[in-house]
Each structure stands twice: as C-alpha cells, then as structure tokens.
Amino acid sequence: xxxxxxxxxxxxxxxxxxxxxxxxxxxxxxxxxxxxxxxxxxxxxxxxxxxxxxxxxxxxxxxxxxxxxxxxxxxxxxxxxxxxxxxxxxxxxxxxxxxxxxxxxxxxxxxxxxxxxxxxxxxxxxxxxxxxxxxxxxxxxxxxxxxxxxxxxxxxxxxxxxxxxxxxxxxxxxxxxxxxxxxxxxxxxxxxxxxxxxxxxxxxxxxxxxxxxxxxxxxxxxxxxxxxxxxxxxxxxxxxxxxxxxxxxxxxxxxxxxxxxxxxxxxxxxxxxxxxxxxxxxxxxxxxxxxxxxxxxxxxxxxxxxxxxxxxxxxxxxxxxxxxxxxxxxxxxxxxxxxxxxx
Numbered sequence: 001x002x003x004x005x006x007x008x009x010x011x012x013x014x015x016x017x018x019x020x021x022x023x024x025x026x027x028x029x030x031x032x033x034x035x036x037x038x039x040x041x042x043x044x045x046x047x048x049x050x051x052x053x054x055x056x057x058x059x060x061x062x063x064x065x066x067x068x069x070x071x072x073x074x075x076x077x078x079x080x081x082x083x084x085x086x087x088x089x090x091x092x093x094x095x096x097x098x099x100x101x102x103x104x105x106x107x108x109x110x111x112x113x114x115x116x117x118x119x120x121x122x123x124x125x126x127x128x129x130x131x132x133x134x135x136x137x138x139x140x141x142x143x144x145x146x147x148x149x150x151x152x153x154x155x156x157x158x159x160x161x162x163x164x165x166x167x168x169x170x171x172x173x174x175x176x177x178x179x180x181x182x183x184x185x186x187x188x189x190x191x192x193x194x195x196x197x198x199x200x201x202x203x204x205x206x207x208x209x210x211x212x213x214x215x216x217x218x219x220x221x222x223x224x225x226x227x228x229x230x231x232x233x234x235x236x237x238x239x240x241x242x243x244x245x246x247x248x249x250x251x252x253x254x255x256x257x258x259x260x261x262x263x264x265x266x267x268x269x270x271x272x273x274x275x276x277x278x279x280x281x282x283x284x285x286x287x288x289x290x291x292x293x294x295x296x297x298x299x300x301x302x303x304x305x306x307x308x309x310x311x312x313x314x315x316x317x318x319x320x321x322x323x324x325x326x327x328x329x330x331x332x333x334x335x336x337x338x339x340x341x342x343x
Contacts, residue, residue, distance in 0.1 A: 006019075006141075006340060006341060007141055007341075008130075008134045008137075008141050008142045008143070008144075009141070009142070009143045009144055009153055009154065009337065009341070010130050010131055010134060010142065010144045010151075010153065011130075011144065011151050011153055011189070011192075012151060012153045012156045012157075012188075012189035012190070012192035012193050013192050013219070014153075015153070015157070015193065015196070016196070017196045017197065020160070020193075020196070023340060024157065024336060024337075024340070025161070025164070027336040027339060027340055028161055028332055028333060028336040030336075031052065031332045031335045031336050031339070032324075032329075032332045034051050034052050035331075035332065036323075036324070052082060052083055052335070053082065053083065053084050054083075054084050055083040055084060055338075055339050055343050056080060056083040056084045056085035056118075056338060056339070056342055056343065057084040057085075058084075059080075059084070059085040059086070059118040059119075059342050060085060060086040060087075060088070060116070060117050060118055061076070061077075061080040061085050061086070061087050061088075061117065061118060061119050061120075061121060061338070062087075062088050062089075062090075062112050062115075062117045062119070062120045062121070063076050063077050063080075063087060063088070063089040063090070063121045063145075064089075064090050064108070064112065064120055064121065064122050064123070065089075065090060065091050065092065065122075065123040065145070066092070066105070066122075066123055066124050066125040066129070067092070067123050067124075067125045067146065067148075068091070068092055069091070069123055069145070069146070070296075070297065071296060071327060071330060072123065072145050072146065072152075072154070072155070072330075073089065073091060073121075073123070073145070075327075075330045075331045075334050076121045076143075076145065076334050076338075077089050078331060079331055079334040079335040079338055080338055082335065083335060083338065083339065085118075085338070085342075088117075105124060105129055105132060105133060106132055106133070106135075106136045109122075109132075109133040109136050109137050109142075110136050110137075112137075112140070113136070113137050113138045113139075113140045117140055118140070118141075118342055119140065119141045119142075119143060119338065119341060119342060120133070120137065120140055120141070120142050120143065121143045121145050122142055122143065122144060122145060123145040123146045123147070124146075124147045124148065125148055126147065126148040126150075127147055127148045127149060127150035128147060128150065129147045129148065129150075130142055130144035130147045130150075130151075131147075141341050141342075143337070143341075146185055147185070148185070148251075149182075149183040149184070149185055149248070149251055150185055150188070151185050151188055151189045151192075152185040152186045152188075152189050152295075153189050154330075154333060154334060154337060155185075155186045155189060155190075155295055155330075156186065156189035156190045156192065156193045157193070157333050157337070158326060158329045158330045158332075158333040158334075159186070159190050159193075159243070159293065159295070159326065160190070160193050160194070161329045161332075161333055162291075162293060162316060162325070162326045162329045163175075163241055163291070163293075165323075165329065166291045166316055167240060167241065167291065170194070170197040170200075171197045171198045171199050171200065172198065172199040172200065173194075173197075173199075173200050173201070173240045173241060174200075174201050174203065174238050174239050174240050174241075175194055175200060175201070175202050175203070175239070175240065175241045175243065176202075176203040176205055176232070176235060176236070176239040176241065176242045176243065177190070177191065177202060177203070177204055177205065177212075177243050177245075178205040178206070178232055178242060178243060178244050178245065178276050178304070179205075179206060179210070179244055179245035179246060179247060179276050179304055180206065180210050180245050180246065180247045180248050181204055181205075181206045181210060181211055181212040181245070182206070182209070182210045182211060182212065182213055183210070183248040183251040183252075184245045184248060184295075186245065186295040187212070187243065187245055188212075188213075188216050190243065191212070191216055191220060191224075192216075192219065192220075194224060195219075195220050195223040195224040196223075200224050200225075201224070201225045201226065201227070202220070202224060202225070202226040202227075203226070203227055203229055203235050203238075203239065204226055204227065204228045204229065205228075205229045205230065205231070205232050205235070205276055206228075206230070206276060207230060207272045207275070207276065208230065210247070211228055212228075230272070230275055230276075231275045231276075232275065232276055232277070232278075232282055233275075233279075233281055233282050233285065236282045236285040236286050237285040237286070237287065239286070239287075239290055240287075240289075240290055240291075241290065241291055241292075241293065242278075242286065242290065242291070242292045242293070243292075243293045243294070243295075244277075244278060244292065244293065244294045244298070244304050244305045245294070245295065245304070246297065246298055246299040246302055246304055247267045247273070247299065247302045247304070249263040249264075249267060255267075260301065261301070263301070264299070264301025264302055267301070267302050268302065268303075273302055273303065273304070276304065277302070277303055277304045277305070277306075278292065278304065278305050278306065278309055283309065283312065283314075286314055288314070290314055291314055291315075291316045292305070292309075292312075292314050292315045292316065292317075293316055293317060293326055294315075294317045294326070295326065296317060296326070296327070298317075305317075
C-alpha cells in the first residue's frame with residue numbers, strides 16, 4: 001500500500017493508525033536511538049554527528065508564534081537546528097510583529113511563503129488559524145503548533161509516543177484526562193489520536209463547566225468509549241495513564257484580567273481544584289505500573305501536579321532513570337516530523 005504523504009500538519013484526526021505505525025513511530029524510534037545512551041556502553045553520541053546533522057541541510061524553517069510558548073517553540077527550533085536547518089523564530093508575534101499594526105495572519109503567511117522558507121511552524125491565537133494559513137501558503141507546509149483552544153497535533157503525537165514508550169501499547173488502555181478539558185487543546189488532540197486504537201476507554205475528569213466540548217464528544221462517539229467524572233480520586237486506581245492539565249485562566253474572560261494570584265484563589269475556591277489535582281490520597285490509589293503525564297506548563301497556583309510529586313517514578317513529564325519523559329519525546333517527535341516533511 002502506498003505511503004501517506006503529509007504536506008501540512010493541522011489536526012490530530014489527519015493521522016491514521018497506519019501512518020503512525022508505518023511511518024511516524026519507526027522514524028521516531030530511529031531519531032531517539034541517535035540521542036539516547038547506548039545500552040551497553042552507556043555513552044551519549046556526540047551532538048552534531050553526521051547521523052542527523054545534515055538531514056535538513058540547506059532547508060529553512062520559520063517558527064512563528066502568536067501566543068507565548070516555551071517547550072513547543074524551543075523544541076521546534078532545536079529540532080530544526082540539530083538537523084542542519086536555518087531557523088528564523090518570532091515569539092509573541094501578535095505584540096512584536098506587524099500584527100500589532102493590524103496585519104492579518106493570511107498576509108503574514110503569504111509574505112513568509114514568498115521568502116522561500118521550506119516550512120512554517122505556526123502557533124495562532126484562535127481556532128482555525130493553522131487551516132487559514134494552509135490555504136494561502138502555497139507549497140510551503142504549515143505545522144500547527146497550537147491554534148488557540150483548538151488543537152495541538154504535535155503535542156498529541158509526543159503524548160502517544162510517551163504512552164507507547166512506558167506502557168508498551170496504545171490499545172486496551174484506561175486513559176484518564178483531567179482538568180481543563182474545555183479549553184485544553186492538548187487533551188482534544190490526544191483524545192482524537194487515542195480513538196484510532198482499539199479498546200481504549202477515556203475517563204474525562206473535570207468540573208462540569210470545564211468538561212470536554214460537544215464537538216469532541218461527537219467525534220469520539222462510536223469510536224472509543226468514554227465516561228465523565230468530577231473527582232479524580234474516585235477513578236485513579238483504574239487508570240493506566242493519568243493526563244493532568246492546568247486550568248487555562250487566560251482563556252476565561254472574567255478571570256484573565258485579574259492578577260495571577262487572584263486567578264489561582266478563584267480557581268481553587270470555585271472550580272473545585274482539589275477534585276482535579278494530584279494529592280497524597282490520589283497517589284496512594286495510582287498503580288505502580290501506571291504513568292502520570294502533564295503537557296506543561298503546570299501551575300503552582302492551581303497546583304494540579306505539585307512539585308513534591310515530580311520525582312515519583314510514575315510521573316513521566318521529565319527525564320528520569322536515564323529515560324526521556326514527555327519533554328524529551330517532544331524534541332524527538334518534532335525532529336521526526338520535520339524529517340518526514342522535508343527530507
């Protein structure tokens with residue numbers, strides 16, 4: 001069967017299981033092995049090795065972000081740079097580019113396309129921004145690095161890669177998605193991807209006003225079983241994967257203008273933070289073979305995954321015991337995607 005050819009990366013539903021298993025995971029495994037310690041000699045390969053440093057030689061990548069970002073923006077820049085590409089990066093373009101003068105996203109993408117970039121990594125500040133960009137980019141691929149509260153497909157890919165690494169399968173899992181499921185683009189995209197595998201159940205844990213939107217539930221219906229809950233403690237022991245998210249107060253009109261401290265106070269008091277956060281009682285119920293994930297950033301104010309649990313072996317947001325967590329898998333995922341698109 002002919003391989004699926006990607007041009008743009010816009011949403012999680014465009015990835016078939018066949019593409020994941022035949023193209024993405026093999027490429028990801030190859031990239032990962034170039035960076036992780038040799039199991040016999042325990043040595044790290046030398047950065048800049050020809051094994052990967054020329055994959056994108058003579059290519060150029062524009063990293064264009066209209067919203068603040070740390071991990072996604074930096075990891076894409078590092079991914080492209082490690083493979084030999086030239087990188088131009090703009091952070092908070094809404095404030096520090098011609099967007100501040102009223103220039104539309106479409107016009108900016110038209111301009112960038114005329115500068116002969118080979119790909120644009122775009123974070124837009126509204127749902128559908130990546131699709132708009134793809135319509136006017138001509139032959140230049142658009143990679144959606146988050147579109148407001150819409151989707152974050154590359155995060156979903158690194159998340160399933162992390163689950164695959166530590167659980168060993170993407171079938172027959174009880175995956176618990178916790179927190180701000182209404183505004184969290186990472187959980188929306190992850191739910192789509194998990195629905196492509198067999199026998200999974202999604203437990204959606206959130207206050208009622210922050211539950212998953214109907215548009216996602218309609219797409220999941222008939223593809224994967226799911227249930228809605230309001231308290232993590234009640235179902236933690238049944239979970240293979242617990243995926244925590246922070247409350248996105250910046251997307252709540254009545255909260256985003258308040259000082260950050262007040263946002264946290266209101267979140268904890270009125271949005272039942274204790275019911276959708278990791279606590280000692282929850283950790284007592286989480287199985288030893290389960291994993292806890294977080295797309296980051298986590299919020300010390302909302303405290304959904306407190307610092308005191310960071311070193312617990314079940315928490316897989318960061319590297320531990322010589323193995324990459326979600327952050328490391330993010331770099332390898334983005335290297336693999338750029339190589340698939342541009343090599």
